[in-house]
Amino acid sequence: MSGTYLGMPAFPEAAREAVGNRILRDNLRHATHTIRAKRAKAVAEVSDWAELREAGKRIKDHTLRHLDRYLERLEESVTAAGGVVHWAADAAEANEIVTELVKMTGESEVVKVKSMATQEIGLNEALEAAGIRAYETDLAELIVQLGKDRPSHILVPAIHRNRGEIRDIFRSEMSEWGRPAPEGLTDTPAELAEAARLHLREKFLRAKVGISGANFMVAETGTMVVVESEGNGRMCLTLPETLISVVGIEKIVPTWRDLEVFLQTLPRSSTAERMNPYTSTWTGTTDQDGPGTFHLVLLDNGRSDTLADEVGRQALRCIRCSACLNVCPVYERAGGHAYGSVYPGPIGAILSPQLRGTGSEIDASLPYASSLCGACYEVCPVAIDIPEVLVHLRERVVEGGEATRAGNKVVLRPAKGHAAERAAMRAARWAFTHPGVLRTGQRAASRTRRFHPRTLPGPGRAWSGSRDLPPVPAEPFRDWWQRTRGQKGGAE
Numbered sequence: 308m309s310g311t312y313l314g315m316p317a318f319p320e321a322a323r324e325a326v327g328n329r330i331l332r333d334n335l336r337h338a339t340h341t342i343r344a345k346r347a348k349a350v351a352e353v354s355d356w357a358e359l360r361e362a363g364k365r366i367k368d369h370t371l372r373h374l375d376r377y378l379e380r381l382e383e384s385v386t387a388a389g390g391v392v393h394w395a396a397d398a399a400e401a402n403e404i405v406t407e408l409v410k411m412t413g414e415s416e417v418v419k420v421k422s423m424a425t426q427e428i429g430l431n432e433a434l435e436a437a438g439i440r441a442y443e444t445d446l447a448e449l450i451v452q453l454g455k456d457r458p459s460h461i462l463v464p465a466i467h468r469n470r471g472e473i474r475d476i477f478r479s480e481m482s483e484w485g486r487p488a489p490e491g492l493t494d495t496p497a498e499l500a501e502a503a504r505l506h507l508r509e510k511f512l513r514a515k516v517g518i519s520g521a522n523f524m525v526a527e528t529g530t531m532v533v534v535e536s537e538g539n540g541r542m543c544l545t546l547p548e549t550l551i552s553v554v555g556i557e558k559i560v561p562t563w564r565d566l567e568v569f570l571q572t573l574p575r576s577s578t579a580e581r582m583n584p585y586t587s588t589w590t591g592t593t594d595q596d597g598p599g600t601f602h603l604v605l606l607d608n609g610r611s612d613t614l615a616d617e618v619g620r621q622a623l624r625c626i627r628c629s630a631c632l633n634v635c636p637v638y639e640r641a642g643g644h645a646y647g648s649v650y651p652g653p654i655g656a657i658l659s660p661q662l663r664g665t666g667s668e669i670d671a672s673l674p675y676a677s678s679l680c681g682a683c684y685e686v687c688p689v690a691i692d693i694p695e696v697l698v699h700l701r702e703r704v705v706e707g708g709e710a711t712r713a714g715n716k717v718v719l720r721p722a723k724g725h726a727a728e729r730a731a732m733r734a735a736r737w738a739f740t741h742p743g744v745l746r747t748g749q750r751a752a753s754r755t756r757r758f759h760p761r762t763l764p765g766p767g768r769a770w771s772g773s774r775d776l777p778p779v780p781a782e783p784f785r786d787w788w789q790r791t792r793g794q795k796g797g798a799e
């Protein structure tokens with residue numbers, strides 16, 4: 308993923324700063340509670356929501372199971388419709404392809420539709436290094452870009468900013484990127500939106516190259532789909548002469564019939580709308596209508612590795628609605644930046660360690676950034692069992708060592724931390740595989756139970772401080788069984 312996040316500290320450390328920032332906490336609390344209440348109302352209107360959710364899950368699982376077949380079908384359809392398909396194994400390759408494509412047009416600036424995939428690969432930074440300026444056109448992305456900031460939410464990347472902060476950013480930064488903010492700009496939503504509209508309009512009209520992602524790709528016709536609320540996407544997708552779309556390979560659906568399900572569940576789950584204000588679809592190129600050249604860059608970047616994991620692969624069902632972020636008690640307090648990735652919140656905690664491996668401090672800590680309350684699973688429109696994947700990834704971090712990605716391969720190396728925990732598990736395994744030792748230990752524990760401490764000493768204090776140690780019975784179960792049933796307890 309983007310180099311912006313390299314060297315991030317582990318989640319607890321990164322979150323500490325955010326938790327201590329009262330303004331940030333207020334902004335997040337207000338925004339997440341508002342969106343979550345609206346979503347609940349919008350979902351309650353649909354009588355067959357549970358069936359839609361199940362249908363979405365099944366479609367995604369089926370498509371992922373036959374991903375190779377559907378991707379080939381998509382390539383054929385896009386090519387037949389006049390588009391050009393490129394395959395990118397990782398971020399570096401995708402950035403190289405896009406940079407070359409832009410250079411071939413002779414342009415030095417591009418307009419962008421909000422896209423998680425291009426943020427994931429750090430495309431803006433790669434283009435900048437090649438002397439190409441990328442302009443974000445989604446309002447929240449514009450705020451993030453002008454503020455030299457990082458997104459903190461999938462749907463509302465500037466959720467951590469309030470109106471006053473946005474006004475200040477517009478006033479001080481807009482002139483550096485193009486049309487300055489109007490004189491006397493206030494923090495009323497209408498004035499802020501108008502300032503952004505004026506600033507962006509001249510970029511839309513000038514740009515010859517547009518860059519987008521896609522929410523969905525329909526294999527049967529080679530159609531790309533972008534859903535958005537502001538109309539900036541429609542401008543980027545129709546006005547430039549060349550359009551380049553960078554899309555993760557998991558965004559594919561087989562047919563339009565399948566798409567229908569997600570066009571119902573996505574808007575209600577994300578913006579709490581009954582339908583999306585702007586749903587743009589395009590299929591290759593059409594003479595005299597929209598971009599004359601279309602390139603599709605299909606991005607792997609760790610998705611094949613994720614697909615190979617039977618438990619973890621369900622993360623690839625995600626349609627990036629952000630409902631899980633808005634109900635998460637950890638996200639609400641820690642904010643998005645602490646997750647060290649463009650994918651914050653519960654989905655980020657299971658997606659980033661799979662796409663990037665758990666080799667860095669931040670990625671090894673993300674599976675622990677959850678209370679496992681299950682609220683994320685309840686609201687997920689494709690029924691991703693996030694708590695299940697979190698526990699699975701914790702197991703990977705503790706038991707399997709750290710998985711790191713070398714090129715496009717996952718490499719396992721021994722874990723550095725958790726030495727005491729691993730030693731305790733090894734001792735437990737030894738005792739459980741030596742029944743005589745286990746029996747002697749149980750009897751000794753029963754006889755000395757009055758002298759057992761209520762809390763553990765040393766580093767174990769933190770663990771026992773928040774838990775009640777179970778009382779040791781006066782008589783071990785096996786002895787009780789033998790005494791009352793006259794049989795030997797358990798296999799020896």
Ligand code: SF4
Pocket residue numbers: 576624625626627628629630631632654683686687688689690691
């Ligand atoms: S995991 Fe589910 S709830 Fe979270 S963003 Fe993805 S689809 Fe939405």
